[in-house]
Amino acid sequence: MGVFAGQQRAPLAAPRPSPEGSYHRTGQPVPPPGTSSFRLGTCKWKLWQGHSEAVIAVAAGLQWGDPITTLQEGMDPFEDTLQRLREAFRSGRTRPAEFRAAQLKGLGRFLQDNKQLLQEALAQDLRKSAFESEVSEISISQGEINLALRNLRAWMKDETVPKNLATQLDSAFIRKEPFGLVLIIAPWNYPLNLTLVPLVGALAAGNCVVLKPSEFSKNTERVLVEVLPRYLDRSCFAVVLGGPEETGQLLEHKFDYIFFTGSPRVGKIVMAAAAKHLTPVTLELGGKNPCYVDDNCDAQTVANRVALFRYFNAGQTCVAPDYVLCSPEMQERLVPALQSAITRFYGEDPRASPDLGRIISEKHFQRLRGLLGCGRVAIGGQSEESDRYIVSRLPNTQIPSFSPSTCCSTAVTPGPVGPRFPACAPAGLSLQSSPGLWAPRLGDAAAPTGWDLGPWAEIFGPILPIVTVRSLDEAIDFINRREKPLALYTFSNSSQVVKQVLARTSSGGFCGNDGFMHLILASLPFGGVGASGMGSYHGKFSFDTFSHHRACLLRSPGMEKIYSIRYPPYSSRNLRMMLVAMEARSCSCTLL
Numbered sequence: 001m002g003v004f005a006g007q008q009r010a011p012l013a014a015p016r017p018s019p020e021g022s023y024h025r026t027g028q029p030v031p032p033p034g035t036s037s038f039r040l041g042t043c044k045w046k047l048w049q050g051h052s053e054a055v056i057a058v059a060a061g062l063q064w065g066d067p068i069t070t071l072q073e074g075m076d077p078f079e080d081t082l083q084r085l086r087e088a089f090r091s092g093r094t095r096p097a098e099f100r101a102a103q104l105k106g107l108g109r110f111l112q113d114n115k116q117l118l119q120e121a122l123a124q125d126l127r128k129s130a131f132e133s134e135v136s137e138i139s140i141s142q143g144e145i146n147l148a149l150r151n152l153r154a155w156m157k158d159e160t161v162p163k164n165l166a167t168q169l170d171s172a173f174i175r176k177e178p179f180g181l182v183l184i185i186a187p188w189n190y191p192l193n194l195t196l197v198p199l200v201g202a203l204a205a206g207n208c209v210v211l212k213p214s215e216f217s218k219n220t221e222r223v224l225v226e227v228l229p230r231y232l233d234r235s236c237f238a239v240v241l242g243g244p245e246e247t248g249q250l251l252e253h254k255f256d257y258i259f260f261t262g263s264p265r266v267g268k269i270v271m272a273a274a275a276k277h278l279t280p281v282t283l284e285l286g287g288k289n290p291c292y293v294d295d296n297c298d299a300q301t302v303a304n305r306v307a308l309f310r311y312f313n314a315g316q317t318c319v320a321p322d323y324v325l326c327s328p329e330m331q332e333r334l335v336p337a338l339q340s341a342i343t344r345f346y347g348e349d350p351r352a353s354p355d356l357g358r359i360i361s362e363k364h365f366q367r368l369r370g371l372l373g374c375g376r377v378a379i380g381g382q383s384e385e386s387d388r389y390i391v392s393r394l395p396n397t398q399i400p401s402f403s404p405s406t407c408c409s410t411a412v413t414p415g416p417v418g419p420r421f422p423a424c425a426p427a428g429l430s431l432q433s434s435p436g437l438w439a440p441r442l443g444d445a446a447a448p449t450g451w452d453l454g455p456w457a458e459i460f461g462p463i464l465p466i467v468t469v470r471s472l473d474e475a476i477d478f479i480n481r482r483e484k485p486l487a488l489y490t491f492s493n494s495s496q497v498v499k500q501v502l503a504r505t506s507s508g509g510f511c512g513n514d515g516f517m518h519l520i521l522a523s524l525p526f527g528g529v530g531a532s533g534m535g536s537y538h539g540k541f542s543f544d545t546f547s548h549h550r551a552c553l554l555r556s557p558g559m560e561k562i563y564s565i566r567y568p569p570y571s572s573r574n575l576r577m578m579l580v581a582m583e584a585r586s587c588s589c590t591l592l
């Protein structure tokens with residue numbers, strides 16, 4: 001069960017006390033503030049510390065003092081809200097440009113009025129610095145709002161299309177119309193950006209929206225559920241809270257479009273649920289993003305850029321460089337350069353740096369810690385559970401000879417520091433399907449004995465493996481043997497090398513000589529391909545994603561004589577005329 005915030009009319013920051021018992025009809029007492037969750041009927045409700053009444057009221061869409069309905073066994077907790085939103089859409093009120101612009105402006109005001117609150121929430125969730133919050137969450141969302149507001153009318157305009165002879169006198173155009181009720185499911189790593197940027201597209205396109213933030217970024221989730229609805233038309237918009245169970249229940253309902261950002265595993269669940277209703281989806285998924293470094297590069301420049309984008313948001317970025325591919329010679333130069341970059345960025349004791357984020361949760365911390373100790377450590381390696389702190393570390397893997405057949409070997413490569421690992425290091429580099437185990441320890445009975453080209457877990461944390469390869473061809477082969485990544489990075493002083501990697505590989509996005517800078521350009525679509533996702537958004541692509549492209553042809557009610565060549569009884573003469581009119585014959589065809 002989730003909690004809705006779509007209709008509350010009372011300010012929630014300081015909920016005023018209400019008469020005991022006024023929130024329930026069936027005699028169930030409202031639990032005391034501070035209770036984290038409780039059950040009403042079959043449904044589990046989430047409560048915020050000190051805000052229990054507020055959230056219950058929000059959930060039921062009531063004003064203070066109103067009684068709430070206790071959900072009974074078998075009642076569908078979502079149906080009422082979804083029905084309300086569907087009716088709002090059917091009424092047509094979300095379609096006019098003025099309405100859409102008002103929603104977008106409301107979203108902009110939400111960001112401006114609550115900037116500090118949002119920065120605090122992001123700091124509490126991920127210890128995100130004000131700099132990173134501003135750049136990657138608030139400003140990027142504001143930029144999308146501004147762009148949509150500037151271009152809304154142009155985007156909404158019917159798009160005329162070229163015509164053939166048969167339609168020369170007609171009006172032919174594509175109308176961008178809203179899908180209807182849209183569900184946006186977001187992850188926790190950029191909890192504001194990844195909810196609001198899709199929301200901008202959905203609102204600009206004139207849809208009603210249900211927003212489902214991640215349950216892991218609790219503080220941001222709380223601002224989204226308690227504050228955001230005050231800035232939007234609540235009859236057309238709702239926030240739903242919940243984890244896998246609640247989202248699963250929500251997905252049983254029919255939506256007109258589902259936009260999901262998250263892991264490939266859950267992406268499959270969402271897509272399967274959508275298929276039951278033939279609901280179209282955009283899936284923004286994760287994956288492993290290779291970063292090829294050519295020998296001709298300046299190692300320090302590469303190290304600065306790779307370190308920035310690997311450790312931004314403590315490595316919890318879907319487009320972060322996941323691993324480096326380079327020659328053993330470049331590795332020798334890159335490791336000290338990375339050490340230097342990390343020290344300059346985060347100081348001698350990165351734990352004290354205000355600029356290095358933290359792992360989102362205990363569960364995610366433990367997963368990442370499971371990855372540590374599996375390779376030869378080049379830099380860092382400390383972790384602190386109480387603080388969910390993991391500092392940059394380079395489990396250094398070597399591939400003496402990149403050859404799938406030799407990788408069946410169980411020989412070990414001695415490493416100067418840390419535990420040793422099999423020579424078939426690439427097979428240990430997250431190539432196994434078991435998440436968390438990404439490089440087998442020496443003597444590990446479960447050590448892989450060959451190439452597993454199945455799913456391999458993305459690191460999604462501040463750990464950067466280096467995989468050595470002997471040539472550009474080997475690097476490209478390494479990339480192409482795996483699932484298509486969300487992003488691919490290539491560093492080289494030779495534009496030929498950059499272009500070669502671009503031409504011979506496939507990925508959602510590509511950036512030469514830098515990290516994920518390609519996604520700050522709203523004129524580029526952002527999205528994955530293959531296992532990293534389907535569909536795209538940002539800027540006008542968001543508007544188009546959330547719009548059905550309706551093919552429209554308006555013909556004359558007259559001209560029956562000309563149109564009649566289509567009617568039976570068919571004749572070869574009419575057929576020839578038809579084919580010419582449809583321009584379905586080759587240019588060399590002579591008329592009749």
Ligand SMILES: NC(=O)c1ccc[n+]([C@@H]2O[C@H](COP(=O)([O-])OP(=O)(O)OC[C@H]3O[C@@H](n4cnc5c(N)ncnc54)[C@H](O)[C@@H]3O)[C@@H](O)[C@H]2O)c1
Pocket residue numbers: 185186187188189190194212213214215242243244245247248261262263264265266267269270283284285286287317318458460486528532533
């Ligand atoms: N492509 C992108 O733009 C992008 C951006 C950020 C993150 N990601 C990916 O997201 C992942 C990290 O985020 P995450 O851990 O929040 O992902 P996740 O897939 O675990 O969760 C995403 C959302 O799905 C919901 N969910 C979780 N389990 C569910 C289930 N069984 N049924 C229905 N809904 C469920 C969660 O509540 C959350 O709102 C990484 O794989 C990362 O690469 C992709």
